[in-house]
Amino acid sequence: TTQVKQLSISLQSESLGQGSFTHIFRGSKTDQRDGVTHSTEVLLKVLDANHKNCWESFFEAASLMSQISHKHLLLVYDIMVQEFVKHGALDLYLKKSTSVSVSWKLDVAKQLACALNFLEEKNIAHGNICAKNLLLAREGDPSTDNSPFIKLSDPGISMALLDRIPWVAPEVLNTLEIELECDKWSFGSTLWEIFNNGEAPLQGLDPIHKQQFYEHFSNLPALEWTELADLISQCMQYQPELRPSCRSIIRQLNSLITSDYEILHASDTLPK
Numbered sequence: 001t002t003q004v005k006q007l008s009i010s011l012q013s014e015s016l017g018q019g020s021f022t023h024i025f026r027g028s029k030t031d032q033r034d035g036v037t038h039s040t041e042v043l044l045k046v047l048d049a050n051h052k053n054c055w056e057s058f059f060e061a062a063s064l065m066s067q068i069s070h071k072h073l074l075l076v077y078d079i080m081v082q083e084f085v086k087h088g089a090l091d092l093y094l095k096k097s098t099s100v101s102v103s104w105k106l107d108v109a110k111q112l113a114c115a116l117n118f119l120e121e122k123n124i125a126h127g128n129i130c131a132k133n134l135l136l137a138r139e140g141d142p143s144t145d146n147s148p149f150i151k152l153s154d155p156g157i158s159m160a161l162l163d164r165i166p167w168v169a170p171e172v173l174n175t176l177e178i179e180l181e182c183d184k185w186s187f188g189s190t191l192w193e194i195f196n197n198g199e200a201p202l203q204g205l206d207p208i209h210k211q212q213f214y215e216h217f218s219n220l221p222a223l224e225w226t227e228l229a230d231l232i233s234q235c236m237q238y239q240p241e242l243r244p245s246c247r248s249i250i251r252q253l254n255s256l257i258t259s260d261y262e263i264l265h266a267s268d269t270l271p272k
């Protein structure tokens with residue numbers, strides 16, 4: 001689990017004169033290195049909302065300076081600033097929570113499917129779909145029928161491929177290319193996680209045995225709920241072209257949401 005360190009940014013915006021493309025903030029970066037707190041004065045340049053069109057030259061300038069270093073050249077830190085999502089990663093949340101209902105899980109699964117559908121329409125493959133990359137913005141409260149709200153996080157710097165079995169699609173180990181179908185496979189693996197209370201699939205298997213899982217065309221242990229288990233195995237088919245479209249995934253999730261299984265087996269406490 002990533003430790004969230006404190007980065008204090010004080011808002012002192014200084015105008016850059018009339019042609020300003022960026023807002024300038026003064027801040028300090030606090031680092032804990034071998035127990036000692038180091039504070040570094042930093043300057044933050046935030047691209048102005050009205051000048052999004054020149055983000056390329058903005059990043060070009062930054063990346064040029066961050067690739068070289070010399071005592072008389074300005075030091076540029078690599079940093080990504082994200083919106084802070086209150087309840088953090090879904091896998092940790094599910095591990096910690098005891099009574100998460102079937103309908104809560106289906107709602108989250110559907111939100112992820114909608115995010116994937118949007119990416120599919122833009123022909124963008126995410127490449128790192130997993131419960132760790134699903135951030136929970138709103139917990140949802142069964143008593144007030146308030147539903148959860150998730151945000152799919154950035155793909156991040158992906159770990160070693162073998163460590164990402166079974167989220168990374170099998171074909172990626174050979175092609176090393178991420179296609180849209182890869183996200184369908186990962187969706188199936190994430191669905192398995194969500195309905196196994198955040199437990200990582202194949203956890204405890206060492207990389208060699210994880211690789212054999214793919215070499216033997218193995219499948220994850222099926223869930224009791226057959227229709228859901230079917231959806232997971234459709235997504236986790238070894239032939240990418242056989243995996244369902246996002247529209248089909250959403251349609252199947254909708255029928256699971258309305259199916260009697262959810263009513264009969266709802267683990268959430270129905271309002272008295």
Ligand SMILES: Nc1cnc(-c2cc(N)nc3[nH]ccc23)cn1
Pocket residue numbers: 001002003004082083084085086087088089135
């Ligand atoms: N864009 C993001 C990413 N991670 C969080 C987050 C929230 C939280 N409650 N605990 C955490 N622990 C580590 C990260 C994190 C928030 N926003």
